[in-house]
Amino acid sequence: MSQVMILGGRSDMALACAHAFAGAGHDIVLAARRSETLGPEKADIELRYGVTVGLRDFDALDVDGHEDFAAADPLPDIVICAVGRMGEQDADQDDVAASVAVMRSNYEGPAAILGAYATRMEARGTGTIVGISSVAGDRGRATNYIYGSAKAGFTAFLSGMRNRLTGTGVHVVTVKPGFVATQMTEHMDLPERLTAQPAEVGAAILKAVDKGQNVIYVRGVWRLIMGIIRSIPEAIFKKMSI
Amino acid sequence: MSADLSGWGRYPRIEGRRIPVRDEDGLRAAMADGPVIARGNGRSYGDAAAQVGGTLDMRRMNRMLDFDADTGVLTAEAGVILGDVIAAFLPRGWFPPVTPGTKLVTLGGMIAADVHGKNHRRDGTIGRHVLWVEVMGADGELRRASRSENSDLFAATIGGMGLTGVILRCALQLAPVQTGWIRQEMIPTPDLDAAMEVFERDAAQYAVAWFDCLAKGADLGRSLVILGDHAEPSDLPANRRPVPFDVPVRKARRVPLDAPGFALNKYTLRAFNALYYRVNAGKAGRSVVDWDSYFYPLDAVHEWNRIYGRRGFAQYQVVLPLEASRDGLRTLLDVIAAAEQGSFLAVLKRLGPEKGQFSFPMEGYTLALDFPVSPAALRLLDRLDAITLDHGGRYYLAKDSRVPAEVLHKADPRAGEFARARQAAGYAGVFASAQSERLKL
Structure with a gap:
């Protein structure tokens, strides 16, 4: 039975991926800080789908430990990185330490661990790497550019890694979910038509992995929206409030 | 953030604060500022799972x-x-x-x-x-x-x-x-007496009747009684016996928009009900059906509540004690048929005795019908209340959206006891729904 490693396994999106892949018969490993507290999630997924769920301690910011983490047997068939942290743009922009924490959580940590897996999967000659990035990385905006810039870096990293690994048997999927109704966005008033449920994200990622898609927007309308936002000339864009 | 807290019937419309609950600490924090009520998947019909000040969304506690x-x-x-x-x-x-x-x-x-x-x-x-x-x-x-x-x-x-x-x-x-299938028997019954006679035989584990609430006179209570028992592998065709829990996947459909008010009138309803009876009477007899089609026919039509239009609908579900059932049902059906504003489908079931402290059932017959909400429909329901009270019936709170408090308390003396016990235990200020406030529970 193939195994799916989900990094940042506590988030709503990560758990939605766990349900989607477990529903398709994959064993799951949830990797997160204090993973022992994910016991109820483990029991839930095992009961619903009859698969095995493992729990591993993982701290995305502890990059010194990433080589060892990725070296542990068995090397998973699929790795999904759902690590991320939105931060508070207004407060963080005046606080270097807080800004850096957002940058590291959304770029440095995720890129470093996936890089460590990429090398091992390349050596094996099979595998799929999924990075959950964000539409926020498609263009920096005043309201969330610290988070967005880190996601932009992560998107570029995934793109480059896909380019490198093409032909090696290892595939890289970039996911740009758009708005998702998760704990992270619970306090926000999101437009319903643009907002996916976590389960939609899980289903979209499962499909992307099965079909070998490269870059997916969970709701197609986001591809259009971000296409428009990217095409606005900077002289105009800089005056806009979006 | 204001959220739609209306029930499945979309009447009454309620907006209020929705508080997602993920753990015990979050729940305690939510309970600290004023009365709250827990809400599951929003399938109660009226205002039972809504509290404007704080409705606890329990759907994330789902492990x-x-x-x-x-x-x-x-x-x-x-x-x-x-x-x-x-x-x-x-x-x-x-x-x-x-x-x-x-x-x-x-x-x-x-x-x-x-x-x-x-x-x-x-x-x-x-x-x-x-x-x-x-x-x-x-x-x-x-x-x-x-x-x-x-x-x-x-x-x-x-x-x-x-x-x-x-x-x-x-x-x-x-x-x-032993299987995912139900051995079904569909029995068309020309009137209420015939339907009740089938129920009284108690011949199967499951029994329900769909009846035509617009049929009058000699046809009053014209029904399809549907009996069911869990099938055994030997009931299945040979090719299904090795995989007794596999059933065909049903294709779900969605009601794409609110039906305009004029789509529902006594002519369309009567035509629908008559057609439904005739088509299904033609399928009378025994068959084996999958669990999903048997138990949940309406789940295959997503958002079916929209067929009743924007104003929503109210379901009237009461149970009448066994000795008063025949007379009470006949009187209710007479008034409903004469008013000509019943629903697509109305349901009749035989209930057994029930000991639950404040539970709905009692030994007798329960009737459930949907009414698209209108001033005339609400007046009709008030008239039905009088008949229900006359016959010693009581109400199903999961379906209720409009019973006046004095009617409920008259129909069900347990409501007063329940309310007093809540006061004494200190629950009343902490847990309250729009329904409990309306019904003085």
Whole structure:
């Protein structure tokens, strides 16, 4: 039975991926800080789908430990990185330490661990790497550019890694979910038509992995929206409030 | 943030604060500022799961925690959806012991409303199959309640409409089945007496009648009585016997928009009901149908509540005591048929005796009909209330959206006792729904 490693396994999106892949018969490993507290999630997924769920301690910011983490047997068939942290743009922009924490959580940590897996999967000659990035990385905006810039870096990293690994048997999927109704966005008033449920994200990622898609927007309308936002000339864009 | 807290009937429309609950600490914090009510998947019809000041969205508390494959006891959080229980455990030979007419309900909601199904006479309400519940009390303490431990809290919580605390977890006894199929017998009955005669035979585990609430005179109570029993492998065609839990996947459809008001009138309704009766009467007899089509025909039409239009609908469900059933049903049906504003489908079931402290059922017949909301429909329901009171009937709070408090208290003396017990226990200021405020519970 193939195994799916989900990094940042506590988030709503990560758990939605766990349900989607477990529903398709994959064993799951949830990797997160204090993973022992994910016991109820483990029991839930095992009961619903009859698969095995493992729990591993993982701290995305502890990059010194990433080589060892990725070296542990068995090397998973699929790795999904759902690590991320939105931060508070207004407060963080005046606080270097807080800004850096957002940058590291959304770029440095995720890129470093996936890089460590990429090398091992390349050596094996099979595998799929999924990075959950964000539409926020498609263009920096005043309201969330610290988070967005880190996601932009992560998107570029995934793109480059896909380019490198093409032909090696290892595939890289970039996911740009758009708005998702998760704990992270619970306090926000999101437009319903643009907002996916976590389960939609899980289903979209499962499909992307099965079909070998490269870059997916969970709701197609986001591809259009971000296409428009990217095409606005900077002289105009800089005056806009979006 | 303001959220739509209306019930399935979309009447009354309620907007208010929705508070997602993910853990016990979050729940305690939410309970600190004013009365709250827990809400599951929003399938109660009226205002039972809405509190403008704070409605606890329990759908994220939806983990299955344990299953004993020898005994069939499932331990789960209250937000688990019944359909997910079926998906996980029917392939292993277990089915919910009691189910309402939709599988899109949460376990917590089922227990709070102490739901019944087509097998009430044989198997009682869901409460009979609950081994324990864990309830967050008004004091912020989590208590396990069962028939032997905190038994008063257990008795008050089963059917307590979330007004005794927030149900967080439960242990539920599932029922063993040998297949995912139901042996069905459809019996067309030309009038009410004939339908009741079939019910009184008590010939099957499940029994329900769909009746034409617009048929008058000699046709009054014209019904299709549908009996059912869990099928055994030998009931299935040979090719299905090796995979007795596999059933064809049903294609779901969605009601794409609110039906305009004029789409529903006495002519379209009468035509629909007459056609439904005739088409199905033609299918009379025995057949084997899959569990999903048998128990949840309407789940295949997503958002079917929209067929009643923007103003929503009210369901009228009452139970009449056995000795008053024939006369009471006839009187109700007479008035409904004469008013010519009944619904597509109306449902009749025979209930057995029920001991639940504040649960809906009693030995007798329960009638349920949908009415598109209009001033005339609401006046008609007031007239039906008088008939219900005359015959000693009582109301199903999971369906109610409009009963006046004095009618409820007259119909059901237990309501006053329940309200007094809530006051005495200090629940009343902490747990309250729009319905409990309306009904003075």
